[in-house]
Amino acid sequence: MNLVTISGPPSSGKTAVILKAAESLMKRGVKIGAVKFDCLHTDDDLAYEKAGIPVKKGLSGSLCPDHYFVSNIEAVTDWGIKENFDLLISESAGLCNRCSPYIKEIKAVCVIDNLSGINTPKKIGPMLRMADIIVITKGDIVSQAEREVFAAGVYAVNPSAIIMHINGLTGQGAFEFSTLLYDENTQIDTLKGKKLRFSMPSALCSYCLGETRIGESYQMGNVRKINL
Amino acid sequence: MSQQELLQYSPQQLLKIYPFLESFFAGQNWILKQNHQQKLIELLDQLDEEQQEDHAFDKADFIEQLHDFISQMEAFVGQKEKSVETLTVLPGNDKSGNPENFEQLIFKTKTITSIVGPTGSGKSRLLADIEWVAQADTPTLRKVLINNEKPDNSWRFSGNKKLVAQLSQNMNFVMDLSVQEFLELHAKSRMAANADVLIKRIIDAANELAGEKFLPETPITSLSGGQSRALMIADTALLSQSPVVLIDEIENAGIDRKKALKILTGEDKIVLMATHDPILALMADQRIVIKNGGIHKIIQTTEGEKAMLKQLEMADQKLQNLRARLRGGEVLAEA
Numbered sequence: 001m002n003l004v005t006i007s008g009p010p011s012s013g014k015t016a017v018i019l020k021a022a023e024s025l026m027k028r029g030v031k032i033g034a035v036k037f038d039c040l041h042t043d044d045d046l047a048y049e050k051a052g053i054p055v056k057k058g059l060s061g062s063l064c065p066d067h068y069f070v071s072n073i074e075a076v077t078d079w080g081i082k083e084n085f086d087l088l089i090s091e092s093a094g095l096c097n098r099c100s101p102y103i104k105e106i107k108a109v110c111v112i113d114n115l116s117g118i119n120t121p122k123k124i125g126p127m128l129r130m131a132d133i134i135v136i137t138k139g140d141i142v143s144q145a146e147r148e149v150f151a152a153g154v155y156a157v158n159p160s161a162i163i164m165h166i167n168g169l170t171g172q173g174a175f176e177f178s179t180l181l182y183d184e185n186t187q188i189d190t191l192k193g194k195k196l197r198f199s200m201p202s203a204l205c206s207y208c209l210g211e212t213r214i215g216e217s218y219q220m221g222n223v224r225k226i227n228l
Numbered sequence: 229m230s231q232q233e234l235l236q237y238s239p240q241q242l243l244k245i246y247p248f249l250e251s252f253f254a255g256q257n258w259i260l261k262q263n264h265q266q267k268l269i270e271l272l273d274q275l276d277e278e279q280q281e282d283h284a285f286d287k288a289d290f291i292e293q294l295h296d297f298i299s300q301m302e303a304f305v306g307q308k309e310k311s312v313e314t315l316t317v318l319p320g321n322d323k324s325g326n327p328e329n330f331e332q333l334i335f336k337t338k339t340i341t342s343i344v345g346p347t348g349s350g351k352s353r354l355l356a357d358i359e360w361v362a363q364a365d366t367p368t369l370r371k372v373l374i375n376n377e378k379p380d381n382s383w384r385f386s387g388n389k390k391l392v393a394q395l396s397q398n399m400n401f402v403m404d405l406s407v408q409e410f411l412e413l414h415a416k417s418r419m420a421a422n423a424d425v426l427i428k429r430i431i432d433a434a435n436e437l438a439g440e441k442f443l444p445e446t447p448i449t450s451l452s453g454g455q456s457r458a459l460m461i462a463d464t465a466l467l468s469q470s471p472v473v474l475i476d477e478i479e480n481a482g483i484d485r486k487k488a489l490k491i492l493t494g495e496d497k498i499v500l501m502a503t504h505d506p507i508l509a510l511m512a513d514q515r516i517v518i519k520n521g522g523i524h525k526i527i528q529t530t531e532g533e534k535a536m537l538k539q540l541e542m543a544d545q546k547l548q549n550l551r552a553r554l555r556g557g558e559v560l561a562e563a
Contacts, residue, residue, distance in 0.1 A: 024367075098284055115402060118413070122255050125284035129293070142402050143456075144393045144464045145414045149403075152417035155388060156251040159297040162385040172352050175367060176360045176384070198286060 001080055002087045002186050005073075005101050007094045007127055008111035009120075013137035014091050015044045016168030017111055019051050021178035023171070025087065026052070030182050033085040035076045037092035037101070039065045044091070054083060065092065066099035066200055073103070074191045081189065087182045100127035102197040106188070107181070110161075113138040114150050121153040126198040128154065133180060134161045137168050231295045235269035242268075248301045248419060252294065258283040300388075312391075312471035313337055313375050315358065315498055320369035322522025323350070328370075330526055333516065337471070340489060340499040342509040345518030351502050353521060355474055359392045360384055368521065393468040395460055396476035401448040407431060407459065408444035414467055426466060433462035433491055439482050454482020461488045465495040475501045478508065486511065486541075507544055510537040 008014050015036075022032050034048045034055045041059070048055035056076060060068035069092055080088035092101050094110075102108035110131035112120065115138050121128060128134065134154055139147050151163055162180065166173035205221035234242070239259055243249050253259050258279070262271050272287050280286070315335040319328035335341055343351055353368060361372045361379045373379065383391050403410060411430055415423035427444075435441045437458035442451055451459060457478065464473055473492055478485050478501075489511060492499050503509055510533050517525040550560060 118403060122257070126286075129284075130289065139394075140396065141398055141400060143399050143460045144395060144468055144470075145410070145460070146401065146403060148468060149414055149417045151390075152251070152388065153255075156297070157255040159252075159293055159300055164385075165390075170352055172356050173359075176356065179365070198284065199281065 001077075001085050001188060002107070002182050003077060003080070003090065003188055003191075004087065004107045004109060004181050005090045005092070005103065006109040006111060007092045007101055008135075009097070009113075009116060009124070010093045012111045012113045012116065013166075013168040014093070014111045015047055017135055017137060017166050017174065017177070018089055018091060019047060019053075020166070020168065020171035020174030021181060022051060022053060022089070024175045024178040025182055031084065031086045032089065033080050033083055033087075034089045034091065035080075037065060037069045037072075037090065039093065054085075064200070066101055069101045070196060070200065073101070077188070077191045089181075094124065094127045097124050097127065099200055100125070100130055100198055102126070102130050103191065104195050104197055106191075106194070107132055108197070109133045109135060109181075111135045111137060112154070114142045114147060118149060118153060121150075121157045124157075129158050130197045131158060131161050133177075134158060134163045135177060136163065136165050139165045140167050140169070229295075229298065231291050234294060234298075235272070235291065236267055238265050238267050239271075240264040246298055246301070249294075249298070251417075252297045256285075256290070258285055300386075311337075311496070312498070314373075315472065316373040316376060317354075317357070317523075318371040318373070319523070320357075320362075320364065320366075320371070322368075322520045322524075324520060326522065328522045328524075330523060333523060333526055335472070335498045335500070337496045337498050338493045339514075340493060340501060340512040342512035342515040343500060343502045343518060344504060344509060344515055345524075349518045350521035351518055354518065354523070355392065355500070358472065359390070361391065388469075390470050392472045392474055393464050393470035394474045394476070395457075395464060395478075397479060399460065401451065401456060401459075403448060406445050406447055407442065407451075410448050411463065411467070414463065418467060418469060420467060430459070430462045430466050433466065434458040437461060437484050437488050437491070439484075452482060453479070457483050458488070462491060465491045465497065471496075472498045472500065475499065475503075477503050477505070507537065507540050510534065510540070 006014055006018060018034070025032060032053050034053050036042055036044045036055060036057045037060065038057070039060050042057060045055045045057040056079065058068065058072055073090060076090065077088065094100065108131045110128050112124065112128065112134070114136060136151060136154065147165070154163055164173055164177055166177055205223050206219055211218050239253060239262070258275065275285070313336065317333040319330055321327055345351060357366050357368055357370045358372055360366060361374065361383045362368070362370050363378065364371050382389060405413065408427065411427040412423065415426060420426055431444055438455045440452065440455065442455050478488060485508060489499060501508060501512060509515055510529060512529060514526060514528050516523055517527065553560060
């Protein structure tokens with residue numbers, strides 16, 4: 001089985017891009033499964049189901065979504081192997097822009113959109129910087145110049161990645177993208193022992209543990225102060 | 229320079245050798261806060277683990293990316309890219325698997341090809357084949373050659389080098405900048421030489437296309453539809469690096485379409501134009517008819533059609549004049 005992790009800011013078009021690419025792969029007879037990680041709510045699992053793709057969804061709720069991801073991805077991979085998928089796609093929203101759910105030796109894709117603003121590539125950390133493939137969406141509604149400026153911004157942050165433009169509505173570019181997702185010769189049996197490409201942020205303070213009161217005396221653990 | 233050698237330089241020295249690193253350093257928050265005269269290796273050593281965490285930063289990753297960026301940029305800046313003179317499409321299949329009935333389809337610089345066919349007939353697929361420089365590895369099994377040769381893969385994967393620029397009715401400016409600032413930003417991202425001259429040329433050209441003039445200080449988001457289109461066309465002609473321009477219909481109002489096409493072909497672009505407007509379609513040197521996902525026919529614009537175009541343009545001019553007079557508050561016909 002191949003595993004691909006796809007992440008990107010909310011509403012950047014991850015699901016649309018995946019579904020269009022999956023369509024091409026399924027035509028080739030590739031058996032696909034998906035898992036959607038999100039925070040509070042998602043209906044994307046219905047979209048996968050509608051496309052005939054077996055899907056699991058994981059909501060992190062009160063936990064840090066990326067910590068939740070990394071504690072569950074191994075079991076999800078085992079599920080994919082048991083189901084005999086050729087390709088398992090893990091989709092997760094990058095919620096705080098700091099984390100990336102990328103794993104060493106596992107293909108990592110970041111989806112961002114042209115509307116998100118010219119400085120966005122700089123704001124997104126390892127999620128963009130450590131991706132193997134960067135997909136830029138919503139190019140059909142901005143000018144050619146803005147597309148070029150945005151792509152240059154992405155390139156400056158991650159010069160090693162393959163940068164592709166995909167239209168999530170018409171699917172233009174999705175076939176080409178799909179050819180990069182699945183490789184018959186790649187085979188993973190387990191994630192045990194593999195490592196994250198980048199550490200998750202350290203966060204252990206009283207608020208992680210459910211504190212709601214504001215004030216110095218309620219703050220404990222890993223606390224940092226703004227420089228005013 | 230190897231990764232190890234790079235470490236022996238300071239950011240300031242590196243910027244002197246490689247001015248293009250400005251954009252790379254701008255994307256690296258932590259470096260902005262450092263003493264730029266110190267060697268990179270020292271700067272990196274000073275960052276403790278907590279600071280690395282804070283900047284979501286990884287040393288090995290950083291130096292590798294710096295190295296990648298420099299080597300790719302050097303290749304990009306240094307080598308005088310061989311320009312694209314012709315683009316050739318070799319036939320594949322339509323949606324039903326029937327072979328396409330043509331020998332080869334050639335697009336040359338300075339020429340215009342119109343593309344006709346109903347929505348969903350396969351125009352996007354043709355364009356995607358060109359963009360991906362298909363090598364019988366897309367659903368149509370078409371092959372695309374550049375300058376009559378099998379092109380290298382960098383056209384597919386490089387963020388800086390895309391074969392096709394696109395213009396369509398649905399595109400809008402979304403950045404909150406003035407025309408001047410916007411063009412400066414674009415020129416910078418392209419690392420264009422003598423940007424000032426270029427920017428002035430773009431604004432002049434756009435103003436010549438648009439009925440109503442705008443200033444360099446005008447915010448791009450407050451341009452009218454015609455002005456936006458004019459600026460997009462002038463900018464794509466003069467500043468985009470893509471040798472192929474695809475136009476998805478240009479509206480008739482507020483822009484001189486004939487001049488627009490002339491600007492594009494004048495800048496050695498290969499122009500493809502999806503349109504069902506007879507005036508535009510007949511301005512093209514050739515047109516291709518797409519049907520059921522395949523190229524059904526390639527038609528060279530006939531002499532008769534060119535004569536017809538003259539008449540159509542005259543009729544169009546008449547309409548335009550009426551429009552101008554209406555705008556001026558005239559009565560078009562007495563009772």
